[in-house]
Amino acid sequence: MPLLEVNKLSISFVQYVNGSVQQRITVVEELDFAINEGEIVAVVGASGSGKSLLAHAIMGILPKNVETTGSISYGGELLDEKLLQRHRGREIALVPQSVSFLDPLMRVGKQLHTRADGEVQDKERESLFERFQLGKHVARMFPFQLSGGMARKVLVSTAALGRTRLIIADEPTPGMHPDDVAEALGRFKQLAEGGCAVLFITHDIEAALQIADKVAVFYAGEAIELAAAEDFQGQGERLRHPYTKALWRALPQNSFEPITGTQPARSSDVQGCLFAARCSSYAEECKAKRPDSREVRGGMVRCLHAT
Amino acid sequence: MLNGIMVFAGKKLIRLAALLASVSIITFALVAMSPIDPVQSYIGADVMRVGAEQRQEIAAYWGLDRPFLERFMKWAAALLQGDMGTSMIYREPVTHVIAERFMHSALLMAFAWLLSGAIGFIAGVAAALRKDSWLDRLIKSYCYTLASTPSFWIGLLLMMVFAVWLGWLPVGMGVPAGVLAENVTWADRLRHMVMPVLTLSVVGIAPIALHTRQKLIDVMDSDFILFAKARGERGIGLLLRHGLRNIALPAITLQFASFGELFGGAVLAEQVFSYPGLGQATVEAGLRGDVPLLMGLVLCSTLFVFTGNALADYFYRMVDPRLRYRKEERA
Amino acid sequence: MSQLAAVQQGKTRNGWNVRKRAYVSATGAGLLLVAIGIGSWLLGSAGLSVQLDNRNLPPSLAHLFGTDWLGRDMLSRTVKGLALSIQVGMLGAACSVIIAAVMGLMAATLGKTADRIITWLIDVFLSVPHLVMLILIAFVCGGGLKGVAIGIMLTHWPSLARLIRAEALQLMSAEYVLVSRKLGRSSYWVATRHLAPHLLPQLLVGFLLLFPHAVLHEAAVTFLGLGMSPHQPAIGIILSESMRYLSTGMWWLAVFPGLGLLATVRAFDKLGHYLRQLVDPRNAHL
Secondary structure: OOOEEEEEEEEEEEEEEOOOEEEEEEEEEEEEEEEOOOOEEEEEOOOOOOHHHHHHHHHOOOOOOEEEEEEEEEOOEEOOHHHHHHHEOOOEEEEOOOHHHOOOOOOHHHHHOOOOOOHHHHHHHHHHHHHOOOOHHHHHOOHHHOOHHHHHHHHHHHHOOOOOOEEEEEOOOOOOOHHHHHHHHHHHHHHHHOOOEEEEEEOOHHHHHHHOOEEEEEEOOEEEEEEEHHHOOOOOOOOOOHHHHHHHHOOOOOOOOOOOOOOOOOHHHOOOOOOHHHOOOOOHHHHOOOOOOEEEOOEEEOOOOOO | OHHHHHHHHHHHHHHHHHHHHHHHHHHHHHHHHOOOOHHHHHHHHHHHHOOHHHHHHHHHHHOOOOOHHHHHHHHHHHHHOOOOOEOOOOOOEHHHHHHHHHHHHHHHHHHHHHHHHHHHHHHHHHHHHOOOOHHHHHHHHHHHHHHOOOHHHHHHHHHHHHHHHOOOOOOOOOOOOOOOHHHOOHHHHHHHHHHHHHHHHHHHHHHHHHHHHHHHHHHHOOHHHHHHHHOOOOHHHHHHHHHHHHHHHHHHHHHHHOHHHHHHHHHHHHHHOOOOOHHHHHHHHHHHOOHHHHHHHHHHHHHHHHHHHHHHHHHHHHHOHHHHHHHHHHO | OHHHHHHHHHOOHHHOOHHHHHHHHHHHHHHHHHHHHHHHHHHOOHHHOOOHHHOOOOOOOOOOOOEOOOOOEHHHHHHHHHHHHHHHHHHHHHHHHHHHHHHHHHHHHOOHHHHHHHHHHHHHHHHOOHHHHHHHHHHHOOOHHHHHHHHHHHHOHHHHHHHHHHHHHHHHOOHHHHHHHHOOOOHHHHHHHHHHHHHHHHHHHHHHHHHHHHHHHHHHHHHOOOOOOOOOOOHHHHHHHHHHHHOOOOOHHHHHHHHHHHHHHHHHHHHHHHHHHHHOHHHOOO
16 A cells, blocks of 8 residues: 555646636646655656645645645545644655745744654754754754755755655755765665655656656646656666656757757646647647556556557 | 944934934925014014014014024024024923923823734734634724724714713813822823823724734745644644744834824824823924924924834844844854 | 745635726725715805804704704815815825926936935935924915915825836836937936836826825814814814814714715725736736
8 A cells, every 4th residue: 555645636726817707727637646655756847847736735735725636645544634733744744945945033943843843853853964064053043044055955854854754855956065965865765765755856857866766757737657767768768758758868968859849837728638739749639638647568657659 | 242233323323413414404494485474473462562673672582683594503503502492382492392291292102102013913913814704804994994094083083982972081181170280190191191092003003903914924825834834833833933923023113113103193192182292282383383392393203203213223133133144244 | 836826816805806996996986086076066155154043953864964063064064175185185196296206207317416315305304204294394384275285295205206216217227228328318308208108107006195195184284273274164174173062962073074084085095005006017917
C-alpha cells in the first residue's frame, strides 16, 4: 500500500472575465499519483504546470476560493482536515519555495521551533545546521538577513527531521551552492533510506535524477508521464511521452534542442491532448479527446502514440 | 542603540526647527496680507467710543505701524526667547494660555487616543478574522459611515442622547458651573470629559480599524502564514505568534501619525461641549481676531503633529528589524 | 500564487464586481445631486420664510423634517444648506485639484530647485492640522463664504499634489518623454502634451475623493462660526444653531440636516473609492 495516494485530484478556481462573467479555471486535472515509503519521487515540469498547487493541496493549505475534487489518502486513511491537524508539521512536512515563507519579524531560531517540537527535534536541527555549515549566529538572524543559499538550507532543516514520514520539498535547491545541494539531497536520501517518502518538486531534471527513484512529469496541470529514473538515459529512447523526450533532449549535455512554443495557461482552453500544439508526432486523433492514462513498459503515460 | 537614538533625535530637532521657521514665515505672511484690521478687531464692540488718536496709540502699542519685515523680526526674536506675545482676548501671555489649556486638551486627546486605538485595533482584528461575515460587514460599514460623518454632529447626537434625553452626563464645560475652582473634584472633571472623549474616539476608531483589518487580511494570506499552517500552527496560537506580530507595528505607527486628525477633532469636540481646551481657544482666537494667540496655536499644533510623526518614525526605524539592522550594517 | 491572489480580490460578495458597483454608485450620487439641485430650485425661498404660527413643530407630513423656532421648514433649510455645501465643496475641490496638478507638474518638470520648493510647501501644509489651517485662512480672508471657499481651495491640494508629482516624475523617465526632451521640447510642452493626459484619470478620482472632505470641512468651519453669516442656510450654521435648542428636546433640528450631510458625503466617497480602484492599473482584472 502506498504511503500517499492521490486519486483523480482536480484543482480549480473561479475567476471573473469581462466584468461579471464567471469562469472556472482548472489548474490541475484528474491527477493520479502515489508514493511509497522510502521512495523518492521527483515531480518535474515548467513553472505554471501546477506543481506547487499539488504540494499545497496535500498540505491542505490552498486558498479558500479554490475548489478541489478527488481524494488524497495517507497511510490508507482519507487525508482530511482532522488527519492533517494531527500530522502537519510532524509526520508530514513541507519545504517551501522561498524565504518569503518565513515570518519576516521573527528570528530564525525562534521561528523554527514550533509547539510540536521537543528537545529531540531541537538537537536534530542543531546538528543539521552544523551539517549545512550554518553557524550558531544564524538562529539569531531575521529572515531578511539570510542569503539565498542560507535561506534554502534553513528551510530544508525545518522539515528534514527524523520523525518525518513524508517530505514535500517544493523547489528546495535553486540558489544553493552545489556542495550544499549535494548535502541537502544527501539528507533526503538518508531520510528515504530510513523509510521516509520524499516528494521532490523541481524544474531541474538533473538534480531530480540524482536521488529520485521515479519521475513524474507535469504539463499544464496534468501528469503526462511517470517513469523510472533509469529511463532517463541516452537520447531518451526509453521515455514514453514526446514532452518528456523533448525535455530530456533539451538538456545541455544531451542534444540541447529547445522545445518550441509554450504550454497552454488553462487546460480548459484545449479540447484534445494538451501537448498537441507542440508535439512532433501530432496526428488528427490527438485533437478529439484528452488521452487517458495507460501503462506502457511499467510506467504511466498519457499519449496515444506512446509505445 | 543609545547612540542611534541621539542621532535620530538630533536629526529630528533640526527638521523641527526648519519646519517651525517655515510655518512661522508662512503664517506671519498670511496674517500680514489679511485685509482684517487687527486694531479694529481688538476694539471690537467699543468702536464708537474709540477715536482716531486712540487707534494710533493702540497700533503703536502692538507695533502694528511698523513695516512687515521689522514686525516679523521683532516677533521672531521674542519667539526665540519663548515669548509669544500677549493674547488680546485673555490679556495674558500666549504661553500661559496655551500651557493651561494644553493640560485640558492633552488629557482629553490622550484618553480618546488610547480608547480609539485599542477598540479600533480589536475591531480590525475581529473583522479580518471573520472576513465577509456579518461581523465584518458591520464593522466595515460602521467605519465607512463614520469616515463620512461630521464629528461635531456625532457630538450633538451624543449630547442629545446622554445629556438631554437620559440626563446621565453634564451638557458641557470642563467643570460644573457655579462651583469654585478648588471645590471641583477629579470625578467632576472626568464626568465632563466623557462625552468629548467619546466623540473623539467614535470617529478615531474608523481609520485604525480599517487599516488593521486590511493589514491582517494581507498577512493571513501571506506565504509565511501558509508555511506556519503547514507546520501545524493554527487558531489563536497562529494569530498571536505570526499575525499580531506583523500588524502591531503598522497600527501603532498609524495611530501616532494621526495626531493632526486628533487635534482637528478636538477643536470640534471642544466647541460642541464648550470644553476649555486648545481647540476652543483656536476657535475663539480665529473668531475674535486674536492674532498672537492664533499664531501661537498654529505653532503649538504644528509641534504636536510633528511629535506624533516623529514618534511614528521612531517606532518604525527602531522596532522593525528590517530597518534597524539594515541601518547598523551600513554604519 | 500571484494568480490566485488576484482572483481573490476580484471576488466580491453577491457577485457584484467593482465596475458594476461603480456604475451603481455613480448613478446614486448623480441622482442625489440632481435631487438636491431640483429640490433647492423647486422649494424656492418659500420654506425659508419666517412663519411664527408654525414654530417648533416636530416632523409631520406637512413638514417632513419639522420646523424651527421661527417656523421655518427644516426640509427646505436642509436642502438649501446641502446645495450650498455642495457648491462650496465642488468649487473647493476643483480648485484644489487644479493647484495640485499645477504644483505636481511644476515639481516634476521645472528642475530640482522648483521640486524642492514645492515639496517643502507640501510638507509645511501637511504639518499643520488641517482644521487649524482652515481656521487661520478663514480668519485671514475675513470669514464669510469667501473665507471658507478660499480656505478649502488652499488646504486640500497637498496630498494630491504629492501623488501627482510622484506619477509625473515616473512618467518623466519614460522613453517617449526622454526623446521628446532630447528633441528640444519645452517643459511646458512636455507637461501639457505628455504628462497631463496620463494624469487626467488620477485628477478626476482625486477630485471625487477630495470633494467629500471639502464638504465636511466646509460644514465644520461654518459650524465653528468662522464661515458664513447666520442668514445663509448652510448646514454648519443650521447645526450650530440647533445646539441652543437641543436642551428643549427639539432633536429634529440636528438629526435630519446631519443625516443629509452624511448621505451626500458618503455617496461621493463611495463613488470616488470605486473609481480609484478602476483607475489603478494594478486592478486591471477587476
